Amino acid sequence: MTDVYIIGTDMIRFGRFPDRSVPDIGAEAALLALDDAGLSIGDIQALYCGNLLEANAAVGQRILHLIGQTGIPVVNCANACATGATAFRLGWMDIKSGLHDLVLCVGAEKMGKGLIGSDRKPDGISTEGLLGSNTMPTIFSTLGMEHTRKWGTTLEQFARVSVKNHHHSTLNPKAMYQTETPLEDVLSSEMISYPNTKLMCSVNVDGSAAAVLASEKKVRELGLMGRAVKVRASVMTSDPYTEHDLVLPDFSTCTRLAARQAYEMAGIGPDEVDLVELHDCFATAEILHYENLFLCEEGEAGELIDRMDTYLGGRIPVNVSGGLLSKGHPLGATGIANIYEVTTHLRGEAGRRQVEGARIGLTHVVGLGNACAIHVLEKTD
Amino acid sequence: MQSPTPRTVVDFLKYGEDGSLYLEGHRCRDCGAVYFGRRSTCSKCFSRSRMDAVAAPPRGHLYAYTIVHRSFPGVETPFIHAVVDVEGGGALRGTLLGVPPDPDDIEMGMPISITFEDAGQTDREGNRYMTYFFRPA
Numbered sequence: 001m002t003d004v005y006i007i008g009t010d011m012i013r014f015g016r017f018p019d020r021s022v023p024d025i026g027a028e029a030a031l032l033a034l035d036d037a038g039l040s041i042g043d044i045q046a047l048y049c050g051n052l053l054e055a056n057a058a059v060g061q062r063i064l065h066l067i068g069q070t071g072i073p074v075v076n077c078a079n080a081c082a083t084g085a086t087a088f089r090l091g092w093m094d095i096k097s098g099l100h101d102l103v104l105c106v107g108a109e110k111m112g113k114g115l116i117g118s119d120r121k122p123d124g125i126s127t128e129g130l131l132g133s134n135t136m137p138t139i140f141s142t143l144g145m146e147h148t149r150k151w152g153t154t155l156e157q158f159a160r161v162s163v164k165n166h167h168h169s170t171l172n173p174k175a176m177y178q179t180e181t182p183l184e185d186v187l188s189s190e191m192i193s194y195p196n197t198k199l200m201c202s203v204n205v206d207g208s209a210a211a212v213l214a215s216e217k218k219v220r221e222l223g224l225m226g227r228a229v230k231v232r233a234s235v236m237t238s239d240p241y242t243e244h245d246l247v248l249p250d251f252s253t254c255t256r257l258a259a260r261q262a263y264e265m266a267g268i269g270p271d272e273v274d275l276v277e278l279h280d281c282f283a284t285a286e287i288l289h290y291e292n293l294f295l296c297e298e299g300e301a302g303e304l305i306d307r308m309d310t311y312l313g314g315r316i317p318v319n320v321s322g323g324l325l326s327k328g329h330p331l332g333a334t335g336i337a338n339i340y341e342v343t344t345h346l347r348g349e350a351g352r353r354q355v356e357g358a359r360i361g362l363t364h365v366v367g368l369g370n371a372c373a374i375h376v377l378e379k380t381d
Numbered sequence: 382m383q384s385p386t387p388r389t390v391v392d393f394l395k396y397g398e399d400g401s402l403y404l405e406g407h408r409c410r411d412c413g414a415v416y417f418g419r420r421s422t423c424s425k426c427f428s429r430s431r432m433d434a435v436a437a438p439p440r441g442h443l444y445a446y447t448i449v450h451r452s453f454p455g456v457e458t459p460f461i462h463a464v465v466d467v468e469g470g471g472a473l474r475g476t477l478l479g480v481p482p483d484p485d486d487i488e489m490g491m492p493i494s495i496t497f498e499d500a501g502q503t504d505r506e507g508n509r510y511m512t513y514f515f516r517p518a
């Protein structure tokens with residue numbers, strides 16, 4: 001089977017675009033990625049489009065209506081917060097299978113403001129507050145407290161994740177926020193769900209990202225080896241049975257399962273990874289995923305952030321883009337945006353936030369339901 | 382028409398023959414996993430049609446929690462969202478009452494009793510509802 005390469009990728013600066021449609025922002029990212037590859041939509045053989053909140057609205061086809069109706073197959077996919085990574089993986093599967101040599105993957109999302117979750121009403125009354133809470137912060141805050149229970153992780157340690165990612169975003173012109181956010185600001189912002197304050201919750205923004213994938217044959221034909229980035233592993237999992245999963249969604253077990261498979265597929269160990277973009281939907285989540293991705297020993301995630309090991313320039317930089325906490329989290333675009341970020345570093349084009357000498361990077365997302373997707377990317381020569 | 386006895390907020394909160402409320406679990410005859418809510422297949426061991434309905438004891442231990450300060454519009458905060466390991470197997474999530482909403486006052490692993498109380502809300506037809514709460518044992 002052929003290896004699969006990223007030959008073009010880009011994202012728009014995340015923000016709020018009340019006057020633009022989802023296909024409109026998706027089309028912009030698609031054209032940017034095509035330009036990056038030096039290709040036209042006429043070269044593309046299939047489109048995989050990720051969008052969650054308009055999942056029934058043929059976003060992929062409507063992107064082609066804006067940039068070129070070539071008649072290629074289009075698949076629209078929705079997979080919670082793993083939607084973008086799922087679209088990317090569908091493209092990877094397509095090339096890997098030998099069906100096509102050039103495909104385009106796009107993720108696009110427009111978000112409302114405020115809490116995500118559902119205020120479901122079984123038999124007519126609201127259970128919010130009555131049977132606990134159905135909000136997203138509740139889930140990830142409870143998971144943070146589970147970590148505190150096991151390892152004594154402190155409020156300050158969780159908060160330092162947010163300080164770091166906001167710091168990193170000051171180096172990323174495509175991040176929603178680009179402001180230094182000291183620990184006292186993080187701790188004194190509104191408490192949403194203990195221990196996550198408002199500045200420890202990801203930002204609801206609109207955004208889009210895209211990637212062009214190619215077979216090895218096509219990369220050589222186009223003379224793009226060197227700038228192309230190789231996909232060393234693409235893995236997805238759902239949530240295996242664990243004792244609390246049905247009442248407290250377990251994102252750790254599915255991440256660990258995916259991470260083991262991804263390291264095996266890539267033939268590397270966690271110590272060979274030069275940078276990681278992981279799913280920091282809440283500050284508590286990033287702490288959990290340090291251990292889930294085997295970036296440190298079990299129970300040592302709090303020390304990892306205390307030692308600043310996951311800062312740019314540290315032992316294993318995590319979320320140098322600013323992450324979901326500061327770059328923003330447009331659900332369907334997130335999984336491709338983090339692939340754009342890692343690819344940019346592997347190409348040595350990340351400017352002030354460049355992880356020096358980066359050769360291998362890992363991207364990770366999870367979605368409630370649950371879905372986990374991990375990609376391992378490698379520089380080519 | 383208003384129902385004579387209050388309805389229950391979830392289908393696994395049931396009235397027994399004597400009219401008292403209990404939590405109905407389903408225990409897998411093959412692996413022992415306990416679930417709340419109706420089901421016929423075990424997601425742990427995949428065995429089919431071997432789920433026995435059991436009345437779960439109304440007690441357990443606090444597994445994890447968060448204090449919810451921001452909720453949907455109109456919902457009173459703060460409140461404690463809790464995950465409780467039920468004695469005999471299975472886990473539930475719900476609201477923990479009877480403890481101040483402060484991490485210094487909430488102890489992981491603390492014994493919990495599960496109480497059945499009026500939900501304090503009616504639906505559009507005026508029906509009353511019974512729910513379960515967690516309280517320190």
Ligand SMILES: [Zn+2]
Pocket residue numbers: 409410411412413414423424425426427428
């Ligand atoms: Zn079973």
